[in-house]
Amino acid sequence: MTHGGSDGLAVDAEVRRGSFTLAVSFAAAPGQVLGVLGPNGAGKSTLLSAVAGLTPVSAGRIMLAGQLMDDADAGTFVEASGRPVGFVFQNYRLFPHLTVAENVAFSPRARGLGRRAARSAASHWIDRLGLTDLAGRKPGQLSGGQAQRVALARALAGQPALLLLDEPLSALDAGTRLDVQAELKRYLAEFTGPCLLVTHDPLEALVLADQLIVLEGGRIVQEGTPAHIARRPATNYVAKLVGLNLYSGHADGSQVALTTGGAFVIPDQGQHGDVLVAMRPSAVVVSTQRPQPSSARNTWPAKVVGLTLLADRVRLDLEGQPPVLVDVTPAAVAELSLDPGSQVWLTVKATDLEVYTHAERQPA
Amino acid sequence: MGMLTAPSHLTARERARRAARGGASRSVPAPLLAPALIAAGFLVLPLVGLLIRAPWRNLGAVLRGSDVTQALVLSVWTATATTAISLVIGVPLAWVLARGSFPGQRLLRALVTLPLVLPPVVGGVALLLAFGRTGFIGRYLDSWFGLTIPFTPVAVVMAETFVAMPFLIITVEGALRSADQGFEEAAATLGAKRMTVFRRVTVPLIAPSLGAGAVLCWARALGEFGATITFAGSFPGQTETMPIAVYYALETDPDAAIALSLVLLLVSVVVLFSLRDHWLRGGSVT
Numbered sequence: 001m002t003h004g005g006s007d008g009l010a011v012d013a014e015v016r017r018g019s020f021t022l023a024v025s026f027a028a029a030p031g032q033v034l035g036v037l038g039p040n041g042a043g044k045s046t047l048l049s050a051v052a053g054l055t056p057v058s059a060g061r062i063m064l065a066g067q068l069m070d071d072a073d074a075g076t077f078v079e080a081s082g083r084p085v086g087f088v089f090q091n092y093r094l095f096p097h098l099t100v101a102e103n104v105a106f107s108p109r110a111r112g113l114g115r116r117a118a119r120s121a122a123s124h125w126i127d128r129l130g131l132t133d134l135a136g137r138k139p140g141q142l143s144g145g146q147a148q149r150v151a152l153a154r155a156l157a158g159q160p161a162l163l164l165l166d167e168p169l170s171a172l173d174a175g176t177r178l179d180v181q182a183e184l185k186r187y188l189a190e191f192t193g194p195c196l197l198v199t200h201d202p203l204e205a206l207v208l209a210d211q212l213i214v215l216e217g218g219r220i221v222q223e224g225t226p227a228h229i230a231r232r233p234a235t236n237y238v239a240k241l242v243g244l245n246l247y248s249g250h251a252d253g254s255q256v257a258l259t260t261g262g263a264f265v266i267p268d269q270g271q272h273g274d275v276l277v278a279m280r281p282s283a284v285v286v287s288t289q290r291p292q293p294s295s296a297r298n299t300w301p302a303k304v305v306g307l308t309l310l311a312d313r314v315r316l317d318l319e320g321q322p323p324v325l326v327d328v329t330p331a332a333v334a335e336l337s338l339d340p341g342s343q344v345w346l347t348v349k350a351t352d353l354e355v356y357t358h359a360e361r362q363p364a
Numbered sequence: 365m366g367m368l369t370a371p372s373h374l375t376a377r378e379r380a381r382r383a384a385r386g387g388a389s390r391s392v393p394a395p396l397l398a399p400a401l402i403a404a405g406f407l408v409l410p411l412v413g414l415l416i417r418a419p420w421r422n423l424g425a426v427l428r429g430s431d432v433t434q435a436l437v438l439s440v441w442t443a444t445a446t447t448a449i450s451l452v453i454g455v456p457l458a459w460v461l462a463r464g465s466f467p468g469q470r471l472l473r474a475l476v477t478l479p480l481v482l483p484p485v486v487g488g489v490a491l492l493l494a495f496g497r498t499g500f501i502g503r504y505l506d507s508w509f510g511l512t513i514p515f516t517p518v519a520v521v522m523a524e525t526f527v528a529m530p531f532l533i534i535t536v537e538g539a540l541r542s543a544d545q546g547f548e549e550a551a552a553t554l555g556a557k558r559m560t561v562f563r564r565v566t567v568p569l570i571a572p573s574l575g576a577g578a579v580l581c582w583a584r585a586l587g588e589f590g591a592t593i594t595f596a597g598s599f600p601g602q603t604e605t606m607p608i609a610v611y612y613a614l615e616t617d618p619d620a621a622i623a624l625s626l627v628l629l630l631v632s633v634v635v636l637f638s639l640r641d642h643w644l645r646g647g648s649v650t
Contacts, residue, residue, distance in 0.1 A: 052553050080552040093550040097568040106564070110556035158554055 008032070009162055009194045013060030013070070015043075015050050022046045022218040025060075028162075028194035028211075035209025035226070036198045039237055042215040044198040048164050051196065052087050053080035065161040065193075081110070086155030090166045092147050094139035100150050101126060101135040107158030125153040129187070144172040145180045152187060163188075163195040169204055181207060202241040206230060214238055222358075232278060234358045245279040245324050251355065262321030264348075265297040266355050276358050281315065281327040283352035287345045288336050297350040304342040307333065318346065411629065418626055419619040426623040434601045435609035436627065442520045442605065443528075443585035449521070450529040450581050455574070458533045459562070462540035473537075479530045487526050488594025495522065495595075519596035520603050524585035531584050532577040539573030540566070576639055583635040587628065 012025040022043035028034040038044050049055040051062060053069065061071040064085070069078045086107075094103050105122035113121060126135050129149045139147060148168060155163060168184060169177050185208055188195055199205050205212055206226040214222040214229065214237070222234035233239040239246035249258040254268035256277055264277060285291075291299060302320030309315075314333050316326045324346065328338075338344070382388075392400070419426055426432065461473050479487055495502040495513045505511040513519050547569060551561045567574065589607040596603035598612065606624055613621035 054549055054552070080549070081555050081557050083553075085553060087550070087553040089546065089550060091546075093546045095547060095550075095565060095568075097571070106551070106556070107554035110551070110554055110560055110564075154554065 007065055007161075007193075009051065009196065010063040011047075011051065011060075013050065013057040013062055013072070015046050015055060016058040017046060017055075020046075020218060021058075022050075024213075024215070024218075024220050026213055026220065026223070028196060030193050031191075032211060033188050033195045033197055033209045035205040035212040036196060036215055037200070037202065037205045037212055037229075037238075037241075038215035039200060043218040044200075044215055045166060046218075047215070048087070048166050048196065048198055051162070052085050052164055053078060053083045084159070084161040085164060086158055086160035086162070087164045088148075088151045088155050088166065088168055090168075091171055092139075092151035094142075094147060094150055094154070096139050098138075099135065100131055100137050100139070100142070103139065103150060104131075104153045104157050106154060111158060122153075122157050125157045129153045129156075143176070145176045145183075148172065148180055149183070152184070156187075156191070161193045163191055163193060165195065165197045167199055167201075168197065170199075170201070184208065202230075202238075232276070232354060232356045232358075234276065239278065243281065245281060247277045247279075247322055249275060249277060251275040254350075256355065258322050260322040262300060264353055265350050266353050267350050269355075271355060271357075274357065275355050278354040278356075279324070279348060279352060281325045282313075283348055284324060284326040285347040286316070286326055286328055286332070286336065286338075287347065288342075290345050291347055294347070295349070296347045298346075298348045298353075300346055302344055302346050304338055304340055304344060306340060307338065318344070320346065414622065414625055414629065418622050422619075423623055423626075426619050427627070429620060431600055431604075431609065431613075432620055432624060435604055435606045435624065438517065438520070438601070438604065439586055439606040442517060442524055443582050445521050446524040446528055446585040447532075447578050447582045449525055450532045451574075451578060454529045454532045454581075455536055455567075458536035459540060459566075461533070462537045477530050477534055479527055480534070484523075484527050484588065484590030484592075485594050488523055488591035491519075491523060491526060491591065491595040495519075514595060515597040515599065515603060517596075517602060520592055520605060523591040523595045524588045527588050527591050528581045528584040532581040535573055535577030535580060536570065539570040539577075543569055579635055579638055583632065586631060 007030045009028045011027070013023075015022040020041075020043065024043075024047060026034070036044050036047060046055065050057050050070070051064075056077055057070050057072050059072045061073070062069040064083065067078075068074075068076050069083055070076065095106065098106065101119070101122055104126055105118040108121040109115065109118035123135075126132055129152060131146070131149060131153060134142065134146055134150070139150070142150065148171070152168075169181055172180055181204065188197075188208065197205070197208055199208075209226055212222075212224060212226050212229050213220050214235070216235060216237055222229055222238060229238060230242045233242055233244060233246055236246055247256075247258045247260060247264075249256040249264070251266070251271040251273060253270065253272070254265055256264045256266055256275060258264065258277070266277070285296070290301075300320055300322075302318040302324065304316055305319045306317035307314055308317070309330070310327070312329075313327045314330055316328060316333075316338065318324050318326060326346065332338075336342075336344070427436075457476065461469065461476065492514060493499050495505070497503070497506050497512055497514065502513060505513065513522065543566070547565050548561050551565045556564065586605075587607055588605070589611070592603070592605055593608055598604045598608045600609075604612075606628060610621050610624045610628070613624065
């Protein structure tokens with residue numbers, strides 16, 4: 001990852017809250033949308049809070065646009081109101097007593113413009129985000145998608161050097177989410193500063209972010225491009241999000257001994273040592289009888305313990321060495337009479353296994 | 365198992381109610397009914413008596429009597445001044461109690477709300493001991509500035525403020541505690557400094573509670589008797605407020621007393637309805 005340099009955001013800090021510690025080190029360059037993906041309680045909101053100045057760091061420092069925002073050692077701290085940061089909150093937090101126009105004009109006014117100048121600054125953003133017809137409405141009269149745009153306009157009207165988005169689409173219903181997501185992607189592309197986008201939705205992260213960091217238990221467990229993380233997840237949490245089977249094991253040439261028990265034959269690329277193996281659930285072939293020897297190099301017995309109907313396929317939860325999730329068609333389930341308790345044979349080609357090493361990222 | 369009670373008659377109306385809203389019988393058990401009726405009668409009948417005995421025919425003339433008008437005018441302006449003063453100094457105190465964090469905060473809250481339960485007469489005595497001519501503050505006001513507070517309209521306002529301001533403070537403090545501080549955080553990230561946040565976000569968001577607190581404070585000030593008569597006395601036109609006028613008029617001019625009581629009753633009903641509206645809306649902002 002590139003260093004934030006003088007224009008971007010650079011965070012190398014710890015925030016302690018009771019027994020929870022967030023310890024992260026990362027940078028975001030201008031124009032970059034950095035996605036922060038993680039389960040609930042991973043510290044995503046704490047991170048945004050620290051960057052915005054709502055929570056001081058316990059150790060380390062935060063730099064933004066070449067300025068020191070927070071430095072625990074030196075005691076330097078810029079209050080939230082003094083930071084050039086635009087924050088789009090999860091539930092938007094639009095001021096219910098102000099109209100859309102007044103909400104958007106809030107920041108220019110609070111940052112010292114007169115009433116008229118603030119209004120005209122606001123109207124620029126109101127027009128730009130297509131809110132002209134809604135300018136006189138109160139937040140209570142807006143749809144979820146409209147409220148989201150107002151929240152974005154309000155944050156941008158303060159001319160921030162950094163944009164923070166906390167679960168920007170989570171308050172929307174599924175129907176409007178895709179439209180708003182496409183819209184948001186367009187606006188984010190126009191924003192010249194760095195943008196930090198927190199989400200627990202992998203699709204949102206994959207679509208909106210240029211670069212991702214995965215946060216678990218207050219630590220960064222993986223970082224990279226969305227495509228890279230989707231193909232080579234480093235933890236079970238990410239593997240589950242992107243729908244892959246993930247195993248850790250020890251490689252020795254063409255063999256990987258798995259920590260869950262069992263072993264895989266892999267294409268020999270001279271790998272030795274600890275590796276991760278990712279496998280698509282649709283890559284596995286299920287048979288009710290032991291298959292004839294074939295070009296597929298991995299065959300092992302397993303027992304069906306669960307079946308879940310997904311949109312157009314059935315996901316089998318199989319116990320064996322190793323355990324695995326497999327996607328088959330509903331027709332296959334019927335023809336093979338698969339039930340919980342059925343004994344089956346599984347086959348997967350060595351070339352369908354993604355084998356890679358994961359250097360455990362040590363927090364600073 | 366056999367039948368436990370004989371079948372009773374269920375009216376068509378009661379059948380419709382139970383079908384629509386569910387639930388079992390709502391008839392009141394007999395042992396509760398009699399005490400409930402006595403309690404309701406006890407609270408309502410005296411007010412009915414007031415309405416029956418009211419000199420409706422010459423009500424206008426009685427109310428226009430000079431003493432009555434004087435008392436009415438004095439009461440309204442002192443109660444209004446009390447409310448204004450309470451807003452200016454009580455709301456900041458409510459903020460400090462709700463949001464501040466300092467040693468002795470709990471003790472301060474207890475002391476501030478004490479006048480809510482303190483007999484008003486005791487408040488009047490305390491004010492007299494502090495601001496009377498020989499009081500530990502009043503002594504200096506007298507010798508340095510030649511100011512004498514007791515038995516003046518200023519004393520009326522002070523007595524009313526002492527008794528009524530805590531109502532405003534606890535109402536506003538409660539609203540500040542339960543207000544969503546997320547809006548204040550949002551305002552801070554938008555560049556608003558602490559005072560701007562208070563002025564443009566906090567106060568508008570608690571406006572309904574602020575209004576309710578002010579009404580409660582005004583009503584309490586209007587009805588104040590014990591502290592006022594103790595600290596300010598009862599000089600007609602100077603310190604004789606409506607409740608005090610009612611008390612004295614009862615001996616000399618019962619019709620005037622009843623007419624004044626009616627006015628106070630009317631004001632109370634209006635206050636109750638304005639507050640009921642606030643409570644029904646649950647203090648919501650929209």
